[in-house]
Amino acid sequence: MPDSGTPKTFARIAHHYREKILSGGLEPGAKLPANKEMAASWGVAVATVGRALQQLQVEGIIRTSPRGTFVADDPMAGVSARDRLTRVQRVRTLLMEGETSAVSSASLVVPPLYIAEIFDLDHGDQVVRREYTTGRGGTRLTFGVNWYPAHFAAMVPDLLSTGRKKNDDLTARVLEATGRRITYARDDMHGRAADEREASHLGLPVGTPILAGAHRWADDDGVIEYGEWCLPPRMTIGYEYLP
Incomplete structure (x- = not known):
């Protein structure tokens, strides 16, 4: 059964994609997998993926459009x-x-x-x-x-x-x-x-x-x-x- 979306799971997904983007593993403009595909890959509910992506959008790391979710063209994320x-x-x-x-x-x-x-x-x-x-x-x-x-x-x-x-x-x-x-x-x-x-x-x-x-x-x-x-x-x- 997919994870119901505990804070730990939500944070883990956000951290995974944040690190890939900050490290250059995902370049500006790169398209992320669809929410359903990502949820299946992580074994979580689609809502959990949505929460993780919403956090990354607030941070300015990703952008969304009717065509999907993309790495921001100029990710404004620093390294602590x-x-x-x-x-x-x-x-x-x-x-x-x-x-x-x-x-x-x-x-x-x-x-x-x-x-x-x-x-x-x-x-x-x-x-x-x-x-x-x-x-x-x-x-x-x-x-x-x-x-x-x-x-x-x-x-x-x-x-x-x-x-x-x-x-x-x-x-x-x-x-x-x-x-x-x-x-x-x-x-x-x-x-x-x-x-x-x-x-x-x-x-x-x-x-x-x-x-x-x-x-x-x-x-x-x-x-x-x-x-x-x-x-x-x-x-x-x-x-x-x-x-």
Whole structure:
């Protein structure tokens, strides 16, 4: 008997198609299976499929017409820090399929006071600071800055490199080299206006509304990676969690 549509089933279907679209597995304009076909494939009621697709439509990932359901021509869906950590744990890379990154700076610096406090540093201690932009095709998706303990650079020299493709699996290599394991993760987000640096990297006018956030990945020994990032306007971030 088809599933009656529990929240877990509905969320699982939405997550499946969201991930396929964000990863490039389904390209803009691609047609999704008919609702009845999808329901049979998942072993659920057609109404359950409808709820899942309605959620994706609200997120701007898909569009519907009398001809069927299609991936939006310009899916306005961003990738959360949680999505990236899950990606690292599954396939080592921070990037989704078809996504690229470019590192504009990487160096050891004496950080601002709030960063020093996050890493529990003494006055004058240094950290690794990496500035990057992600995109897909000609679309800029994220601008961000990641921070790491300074001694990680001796174990993973690429932390101080801006070389192409050395950013993709860096978190995985940091975890391997340090023997650390992320056991605590937190995301914080807020809307505000883009400053000059953020606007330049995202190709926006200064003052454009953006979604800005920060992630903190840590274990009992302290913070492993702290990152600050922002997304262009109209981008939607969503992720599941256990209640």
